[in-house]
Amino acid sequence: MKTLRDTWLVFQRHMLLMVRSPLSIVLGVAQPVVYLALFAPLLKPALASMGAGSMTDAYRIYVPGMLVALALGGGLYVGFGLLAELGSGVIERARVTPISRVALLLGRALRDVVTLVIQAGIIIVLSMPLGLFVRIPDLLLAYVLLALITLSSASISYGIALKVSSPDVLGQLVNNLAQPLMLLSGTLLPLALAPLWLRRASDWNPFSWAVVGMRSLFAGHTGDAAVWQSIALMATLAVLALTWSARLFARSVR
Amino acid sequence: MIETSGLRKSFQTGRRRKSTDVEAVAGLDLTVAEGEIFGFLGPNGAGKTTTLRMLATLLRPDAGDAVIAGADLRTQQAQVRRSIGYIAQGGGTWDDVTAREELVMQARMHGIGKAEAQSRAVAALDAFDLTEYADRNCRTYSGGQRRRVDIALGVIHRPKVLFLDEPTSGLDPQSRSHMWDEIRRLRSEGMTVFLTTHYLDEADALCDRIAIIDGGGIVAEGTPTALKRSIAGEVVTVGVADAGAAEKASGVLAEQECVRSAEVREDGGLRLSVDAGETAMPQIMRALADAGIELATIELHRPTLDDVFLTKTGRSLRES
Ligand SMILES: Nc1ncnc2c1ncn2[C@@H]1O[C@H](COP(=O)(O)OP(=O)(O)OP(=O)(O)O)[C@@H](O)[C@H]1O
Ligand SMILES: [Mg+2]
Numbered sequence: 255m256k257t258l259r260d261t262w263l264v265f266q267r268h269m270l271l272m273v274r275s276p277l278s279i280v281l282g283v284a285q286p287v288v289y290l291a292l293f294a295p296l297l298k299p300a301l302a303s304m305g306a307g308s309m310t311d312a313y314r315i316y317v318p319g320m321l322v323a324l325a326l327g328g329g330l331y332v333g334f335g336l337l338a339e340l341g342s343g344v345i346e347r348a349r350v351t352p353i354s355r356v357a358l359l360l361g362r363a364l365r366d367v368v369t370l371v372i373q374a375g376i377i378i379v380l381s382m383p384l385g386l387f388v389r390i391p392d393l394l395l396a397y398v399l400l401a402l403i404t405l406s407s408a409s410i411s412y413g414i415a416l417k418v419s420s421p422d423v424l425g426q427l428v429n430n431l432a433q434p435l436m437l438l439s440g441t442l443l444p445l446a447l448a449p450l451w452l453r454r455a456s457d458w459n460p461f462s463w464a465v466v467g468m469r470s471l472f473a474g475h476t477g478d479a480a481v482w483q484s485i486a487l488m489a490t491l492a493v494l495a496l497t498w499s500a501r502l503f504a505r506s507v508r
Numbered sequence: 509m510i511e512t513s514g515l516r517k518s519f520q521t522g523r524r525r526k527s528t529d530v531e532a533v534a535g536l537d538l539t540v541a542e543g544e545i546f547g548f549l550g551p552n553g554a555g556k557t558t559t560l561r562m563l564a565t566l567l568r569p570d571a572g573d574a575v576i577a578g579a580d581l582r583t584q585q586a587q588v589r590r591s592i593g594y595i596a597q598g599g600g601t602w603d604d605v606t607a608r609e610e611l612v613m614q615a616r617m618h619g620i621g622k623a624e625a626q627s628r629a630v631a632a633l634d635a636f637d638l639t640e641y642a643d644r645n646c647r648t649y650s651g652g653q654r655r656r657v658d659i660a661l662g663v664i665h666r667p668k669v670l671f672l673d674e675p676t677s678g679l680d681p682q683s684r685s686h687m688w689d690e691i692r693r694l695r696s697e698g699m700t701v702f703l704t705t706h707y708l709d710e711a712d713a714l715c716d717r718i719a720i721i722d723g724g725g726i727v728a729e730g731t732p733t734a735l736k737r738s739i740a741g742e743v744v745t746v747g748v749a750d751a752g753a754a755e756k757a758s759g760v761l762a763e764q765e766c767v768r769s770a771e772v773r774e775d776g777g778l779r780l781s782v783d784a785g786e787t788a789m790p791q792i793m794r795a796l797a798d799a800g801i802e803l804a805t806i807e808l809h810r811p812t813l814d815d816v817f818l819t820k821t822g823r824s825l826r827e828s
Contacts, residue, residue, distance in 0.1 A: 256619075263616050267605075274604040343600025347661065350564050350594040351617040352586060508568070508585075 260354040264361025272365060282328055283373045286320050287380060309385040317381050318396070318468035321374050323441035325400045326461055328373070329407025330428045332366050333415030337424065345507065355504040359412060363496065366408040367401045374400055392471045395481065399471070402488035403464055409495035416502045439465045463487050509669055509700040510540040510563065514572035517558050532558040534724035535572065540702055540717075545695050547715030548704040549813065551825055555724040556704035557597055560671050563702070564594035577668045593667035597674045597704075599658040603647035607638055607657045610646065611664055618665040632660040636690065652683030659690060663699070670694060672703035676710060688714050708813045708825060720817055727820040736811045739819045741768060742785035744792060746778040747805035754778060760799045766791050777805075785810060 272279065293300075297312035339345050348358055374397070378386065388396070410431075415424050438455055439462035440448075448456075456462040467484025475481070515536040518529045533555040540546040548556045561567040563574060565585045573580070579587035601610055611632050615625035633642045636656045641649060646657065655675065663670060675691065676684040691714060695701055705711055711718045712732045719729040728735055736742075748757050754772050761780060762770040766788040768781040782788035785808040796803050817825040 260617075263613070267602075267613055270609070271602065271604055343596050343598050344602055345600075346566060346596055347594075347600040347614070348617055349566060350589055350592065351614070351665075352589050352619060353617040508565070 257354045257357050257360075260357030261360040261364065263353075264357050265364045266361075268362055268365035269368065272369065279369055279372055282369065283324070283376050286324055286373075286377055289320065290317075290377065290380060290384070310387060313381055313384055313386040314388075314472045315469055317377065317386055318472045319439075319441040319465050321377065321396070321400055322403060322439065322461060322465045322468055323436050324373060324377070325370050325403040326407050326435060326439075326441070327432050328370060329366060329404045330411045330432050332362070332408045333411035333424050333428070334421055336362065336412055336415050337419065337421050340419075349507050355507055356500045358507070359500050359503045360496075363405055363408050363412070367404050370400060370404045371397060386472075388472050389474060392474060392476055395476065395485070396468055396471045399464060399467055399485055399488060402485065402492045403461065405492040406460075406488060406495045409492070409499040413495070413499035413502050416499070416506050435459060435461055438462060441465055460487050460491050509542040509544070510538070510546075510574065510576050510702060512539075512563070512572065512574040513537050515559065515562060515569050515574060516571040517555075517562060517567065517569055531724050533562070533569075536724075536726060538719055538726065538729065540700060542700055543695060543698060544716045545691065545701045545703065545714060547711045547718040548702070548721055549706065549708070549711040549718050549817075549825075550704070550721035551706060551823075554721045556706075556721060557673055558724075559721075560594070560673050560702070560704060564592060564671050565589055566594070590665075591668045592671060593662035593665065593669070594671045595658050595662040595673060595675070597677070599654060601646040601654065601657060601661070604645050606643050606645055607649075607660070608633060608642045610657065610661060614661045615664045620665065628664055632664055635693075636660040637686075650683075652679050652686065655679060655683070655687060656690065659687075663694060667699065669700045669702065672701060674704055674706070676705070676707065684710070706825070712813055718813075720813075720820065722817075722821050728816055732813060735816045736813065737783065739811055739816050741781050741783050742788075742811065743809040744780045744782050744785055744788060745805075745807045745809065746780065746792065746796075746803065747776070748778070748796070749802040749804045751776040753801050756799070757796060757801045760795055760801070761792060764788075764791055764795050 293316070297316055298309055301312045301315050345358065378388070378393070411428065414427055418424050418427065438452070438459045440456065463480070463484045464487070466480045470476075470478040470480045515533060517533045518531045520527050521530050536559060548559065550556050558567065562569045563576060563581065565581065565588055569581070573582060575581065576588050577591035579591065581588055608629050611629035612625045615628050616622065620628065633639045636659065638653065638656055638660065641653055646654065649657065659672070659675065662672070672691070676687050679687060688710070691701055691703070703715070715732065717729070717731050718735065719726045720735070721727070728738070730738065746757070746761070748754055754776050758770045758772050758778055761767050761778065766782055766784075768783065770778060770780045773779055780788075780792065789806060789808060793803060793806065814825050817823070
């Protein structure tokens with residue numbers, strides 16, 4: 255109960271900060287939006303191998319992949335913010351109060367989810383005139399999946415940040431982690447084109463499953479096994495990652 | 509109110525093989541009484557911040573114990589946190605948030621309800637003269653305003669003990685004396701204040717009692733006055749109108765009860781060691797008048813805390 259109240263408190267503070275400097279949200283979607291515009295003409299022929307016969311089909315394959323990439327990539331960088339806070343003394347100030355330690359991390363992670371929800375909304379809205387169409391229930395499920403992905407990637411980033419406690423090392427690690435994870439999940443380039451061994455390797459990447467689930471949702475195939483499988487997988491991952499980073503955090507700030 | 513015994517902390521520095529242990533705090537025993545302003549005076553790197561962070565539950569001591577407001581630092585951390593406020597050397601406010609929002613948040617982090625938190629914030633803004641800037645983002649504050657916000661944040665939950673790390677470093681003289689007044693006001697409200705400083709005048713003017721810390725250990729402890737007296741007592745120099753009478757004067761004065769020793773310097777002046785200059789001076793003047801010796805000059809030299817530091821460590825605090 256106290257943890258919930260404290261999490262809400264921390265979340266509110268971070269939302270306030272987000273509203274005060276909304277630029278970071280906009281900058282976060284700048285790249286995907288540019289991709290959307292630049293690659294739009296190339297999409298149909300490029301995705302023909304995955305069964306894209308029309309622009310709508312192409313966007314139904316491309317946009318979900320990009321959203322997963324955004325949730326994964328955006329989440330992996332949130333550790334920098336945590337390191338900055340640890341350095342600035344605001345966390346130290348919180349530490350001498352009886353506030354729940356886990357709440358300090360959870361509140362932040364929820365803010366990260368909201369950031370992503372807004373960014374995903376921008377991309378989806380921008381894609382609509384280009385031919386994207388998705389039903390509301392599917393969209394809501396897609397949001398659940400995205401939220402879980404963000405919770406996982408953000409927690410992983412917080413965990414690494416706490417382990418290495420240096421922004422430089424964190425940057426290197428995150429780069430080295432994000433690239434293969436994205437490539438191996440077929441977020442932007444469809445894995446259907448990849449050689450067999452690469453496809454086998456991607457089976458071991460949970461985010462690759464998430465991409466498949468997202469594409470099913472955007473294609474309107476809510477009943478596909480891939481949907482519940484990816485949600486279950488991401489939920490498990492999110493719980494594991496959150497537990498890991500929350501424990502690390504609670505230990506490091508006692 | 510605060511009692512520590514054998515408090516110790518060392519840090520690992522450097523990379524693996526070259527790693528060395530820095531003993532930041534080396535076995536600290538001290539006692540701070542309720543309602544006292546206790547000052548920790550020491551040069552950079554003496555271990556002041558490390559000690560404060562240990563006492564504020566932020567850093568686990570390697571060894572030793574402490575009891576703060578009746579709670580054990582090792583086993584009753586939650587209770588310690590309830591009775592203390594801690595203000596870090598570098599403060600800690602968000603740039604894009606106003607002082608009012610920070611104060612409300614801080615009160616809420618202490619578990620205080622929303623309405624109460626808001627009224628406490630208003631009261632704190634008023635008490636620390638911040639109302640004028642209350643709704644401006646913290647990034648726009650001057651150093652002195654920011655420091656007052658830091659302190660207001662640290663006392664919003666009315667702690668029994670306040671730990672203040674370098675409350676006035678970097679402030680101009682006016683803001684400093686303003687800050688001293690704030691700290692005295694907190695004490696008059698019943699708070700025990702434990703502050704660190706590397707300013708001699710601050711330790712002297714503000715603190716009831718001080719401990720001089722150097723290299724992680726306490727080298728001297730007491731009231732500023734007692735510390736200064738402890739090293740050499742105070743010195744009164746006397747010049748007599750007729751240089752020929754200096755020897756006679758020295759003899760007369762050496763017999764006075766308030767004078768520890770008297771010597772004639774090369775320039776014909778007299779150097780007298782006394783216990784308490786302000787009471788010794790009139791007696792010296794009277795004794796010379798009774799002996800018919802005409803007094804030309806009389807001057808009181810009080811040792812400074814820097815003299816104390818110099819005596820105890822062989823270095824001057826100003827230089828280190
Ligand atoms: N986290 C740390 N890791 C390694 N060494 C540290 C750490 N914190 C402090 N030290 C070392 O411990 C010693 C005491 O530091 P401390 O910060 O307590 O000094 P201080 O008296 O507060 O100095 P200042 O007046 O500069 O604030 C210093 O030699 C410092 O380099
Ligand atoms: Mg310090």
